[in-house]
Amino acid sequence: MATPHGRSPAVIAVATAVVGALVALLLGLLTFGVQATVHPDEVPLAVAVGPDAPPPVRAIADKLAGAASEEVGWRVSTPDEARGLLASQDVYGVLELAPGGATVVLSGAVNPSGTQVAQQVLTGVAQGAGLPAKVVTLNPSSAAGRSAPLAASALLWIAGLAAGAAFTVLTRRAGVGPRLLGATTAAVLGVGVVAGFFALWDSALPLGWDVLGYLALVAVAFALLQAGLLRVLGVRAMAVLAPLYLMAPAVAGQVPELLDPVYRALLWSWTPFRFSTEGLRALLHGGSLDAAQVWVFVGLAVAGLLVVLLPGEEAQPDRADRVVDVRVDEADGLPGAQRRHTA
Known part of the structure; x- marks a missing residue:
């Protein structure tokens, strides 16, 4: 029996199995593969x-x-x-x-x-x-101080991603204003969540304007980048944005000298999570930011903003309630079609 789309169930079964294998391959490369190949190198x-x-x-x-x-x-x-x-x-x-x-x-x-x-x-x-x-x-650090920089980077990404994905699914067509409002609000609330966790985990962690300002920069950059991709690709952007999150604990949590050279060149060298993690770690321990740890996120924010402002048609989500005219009576020769021909 054919499916409503005219494809054989056997074909769909094989295709979905291939998709599952590809997902497992991606997860293995981005997570377990990084950890399994850890080895000191210089x-x-x-x-x-x-x-x-x-x-x-x-x-x-x-x-x-x-x-x-x-x-x-x-x-x-x-x-x-x-x-x-x-x-x-x-x-x-x-x-x-x-x-x-x-x-x-x-x-x-x-x-x-x-x-x-x-x-x-x-x-x-x-x-x-x-x-x-x-x-x-x-500069001794507590357990919270050691884990907080990486956790903050991951949580800020998740806050913007969840908000942007939900906005895309729930709105058929959105203007620039609402999309920017959503991204900005998600960034502000995400910083609030991270700051609250810092205070809960270890009240000695500094939460001065330098730390909060850097968290805000990272959050805005993440939210605008995600908003731009979701505007252009719709929910299909999740196929790109969701796997990026997996690199946070697996890649950014390691120093490059412990990563396999392939992972070091293809993932660690450019992932924004490692810039935010190391920058925040420096601020939490009385250090200062490197230029790259700032300009990477300025660049991401500008790029995301330009894509959001880019003129053109937005990607439309597939909605179950969309009405599709399939002209069934004319295609199948139903009485309705016969009456129009004989009239």
């Missing part, structure tokens, strides 16, 4: 020795610097220089060597995935050299 670490360090201690640093390793890239410097490299996130951890002991220096401002690898490697090196090691964390 993770930047520093070993620090003072200018008056005895020869045995300096020999350990020189041995590390000369050791060929694909997993770790070593830099030898003084303690002050090494801590400066850590503050600028040029390295993810520092091993300070001294006679009779070592200090593993970490920073709460560094991506937690990089900090975890740095602590494991540096502690293992100290133990291998027979040196007792203590761990010191600069």
Whole structure:
């Protein structure tokens, strides 16, 4: 028996099975594939020795610097220089060597995935050299402070996406004004939700104008980009916008040195989530924004706004209540058609 669209149920069964396989393939590539291929590749670490360090201690640093390793890239410097490299996130951890002991220096401002690898490697090196090691964390961060930057990026994307998709489904035709109003309102409310979570998770997290302003910039950029694509493509834009969300925890949650080179080049290099995550992490720990962490979202906001303002016909959603004239009586030779021919 044929379907109302004239296609065989067998054909539809095969086609939907192919769609399911393609969805599974996409999910596997964007989520589990990233996690399954995590491997250290030139993770930047520093070993620090003072200018008056005895020869045995300096020999350990020189041995590390000369050791060929694909997993770790070593830099030898003084303690002050090494801590400066850590503050600028040029390295993810520092091993300070001294006679009779070592200090593993970490920073709460560094991506937690990089900090975890740095602590494991540096502690293992100290133990291998027979040196007792203590761990010191600069700008210590709570569990909420470590997860908040990535969570905020994902939540702001979801807030704009859910609002934009619902608006597109519920409105047959919308002008520029209502669409911009919806995107702006979604951005403001999304920032409010994120700020409320920050206060709930850890009241010590800073919520100054710099943090709130950056959250607003990211939220507006996300909402306008989504509004533009939904205006042009309708609900079909969800096939692009929804998978992008999957990259937030899988890709932006890792430092690039832990990602497979393919994922690093094709996903991490351009995903906006990593810019927002790292920018917010810097602000929450007393740092400052890089230029790219601002201009990426200014560019997204401008591009989305231009698409929303672009003249032309909007994509129309497929509605179940739309009336379609199929001219059944004329096609099938029903009495109605016969009466018109004989009249």
